Amino acid sequence: MTTAPVQGQPAAARPVAPPGGRTGLLAVPAAGAAVAAGAAVAAGAAVAAVVAGLLAASGGTRVILAVAGLTVLLAAQATLWSRQRRLSGALQRSQSSFRTLVKSSVDPVVILDDRFRITFASQGIADLLGLDPAAVLGRPVLAAVHPDDRGTLPGALDTGRPRPEEVAVRTARVRHADGRWRLIQATVRDLRADPDVGALVLYCRDVTAQAPAAGPDADLSGFSLTDPVTGLPNRAALVRRLGAVHPRPAALALVRISGLASAVLAPDTETAVLRTLTTRLTRALRGEDWLARGRDGDFVVLVDGSIADAETLAARLVAAVGPLPIPGGSLRLTAVAGVTAVLPDVDPGEALRRGELALRSAGTAGPGSVHRYDDALRVEEHRRAALRTDLDGALARGELRLVFQPVVDVVMHRTVSVEALLRWRHPSYGEVSPTEFVPLAEESPLITELGRWVLREACTAVAALADPELAVAVNVSARQVRTGELVPDVLGALEASGLPASRLVVEITESVLLDDSHVLEDLTVLRRLGVRIAVDDFGTGWSSLAYLVGMPVDVLKMDQYFLSDVEHDPARRAMCRAVLQLGASLGLPVIVEGVTDESVLTLLRDMGHRYLQGYVFARPLEAGRLAAGDWDVRTAVPAPVLPAVAS
Known part of the structure; x- marks a missing residue:
């Protein structure tokens, strides 16, 4: 494998050249090797003594065995350490999230379980409704709501598709301890899918002052039909x-x-x-x-x-x-x-x-x-509901599989890695597009189980290949990263498959890098073990030089969005050059996704893009064909387009 030219990269961080003088796109940086050596010392004197004895006994085979043994021991220790840190970190994050939810709001906060029962009420509830926060624990929140207003609340509290980036706002009459009805506006955030919260969070505000006098018998029904923020009908x-x-x-x-x-x-x-x-x-x-x-x-x-x-x-x-x-x-x-x-x-x-x-x-x-x-949307909704239900058992029924798409070095004219892609063959609907079922999986805890399975299957498939350098890239969902399970999941996949850590690439989205510190800690641990981190769909989110500097990132994957009409649109071509230059300035190779025809391939190559992926080389390959070794993307592109370059 070869790597993209690196400009301005510190010598200590440059990839270590393997025998033969060529460096790998995903080679372990020298700094990472130093960290790994430090980790070996930290593994303990007993391990060091065993390894030293093996190294002294002879060279060659025993050296390899020693390194392999050390890797296994380090992986086991790292797994135990990671689990302990994860449990401790999960508790700290949960407490931190809880404090943030409460302290970041000037309004009283009420937290509900799945049955809409109150599990926490901040002290502000005493000022809002004259109630003791401890006394309301365990009560159904709807019990205090005016009967005429209860019908609109369950829909806001339970959409059936929790998405933390969305909020619902509802206004309802709620009885004060003095018997009066108060008009309460509640902003609802569904954080049940957040492993650090796992609850519905209500931020409550008294908007009675915007309504007629709220005596015990006051009729607030007219105002309950109005959105208090905008003044519009609700x-x-x-x-x-x-x-x-x-x-x-x-x-x-x-x-x-x-x-x-x-x-x-x-x-x-x-x-x-x-x-x-x-x-x-x-x-x-x-x-x-x-x-x-x-x-x-x-x-x-x-x-x-x-x-x-x-x-x-x-x-x-x-x-x-x-x-x-x-x-x-x-x-x-x-x-x-x-x-x-x-x-x-x-x-x-x-x-x-x-x-x-x-x-x-x-x-x-x-x-x-x-x-x-139109009625087709109703059919699509029924299909979506059926897929959501059927996806739960798809893995156990053997309906899911992996396919692999090559990434090609157009200078050296060779495959340097493959990306593992999940596919679903439904017994009734046939092949279901990943754009349809992956979002469904991401809405539920199932995505973590699927992510763990994909890691193991991908590592096992590539470890069995004859090519000792071919790397495999695996997409990891934001939820899997945020659970704190990523490090043990990766270590488990590497241990079970025997794949060297340096041949695994974990692909994450830009938004994950902007997550809390424990995510960055986990990614840093993986890099120290030799795993490479790639930013997927780069340029479609928060793209910024500022956030990339100092982040645990090794590769940028440029989204195919930039290739739309790139041959005729000067602005698109300028963006393609800019991403390449950004990567070069940070010492990060850039992989361009979605290259579908030879003219675009030639354009990108002439710009200086070296690593490309797309149908122009090969469609995703079934695991059986990958293992059989009867594919060679070098023959898929005419020689004039990709001239051979002497190594």
């Missing part, structure tokens, strides 16, 4: 209005804003942003159109007109959402929209569900998309 008001007779054609346009939930904003700033968005959307409306807030903070317009009118309006609404000035900078927001007709024989709840299906479809297509509901 979902309950929308359902009521949809239930009225519509003599003229009507439709719904649902708009979802992205970028707000992931931003860290002060409460006053967030309120100002929402009100500015409300103003922008209102200005895009026509005379009889009616704007409201929907589920999970979406905006909904009851359109006075046909479905075609709704599509035209939705496009204007999406275009109205854009960067917003905030203190200290600008907030980048995007939007998508879904539209559906309001029909006389369709009840309000079903009309909204249809709009939400169209909205989800638009979200899959990307920012700026507007999709119309």
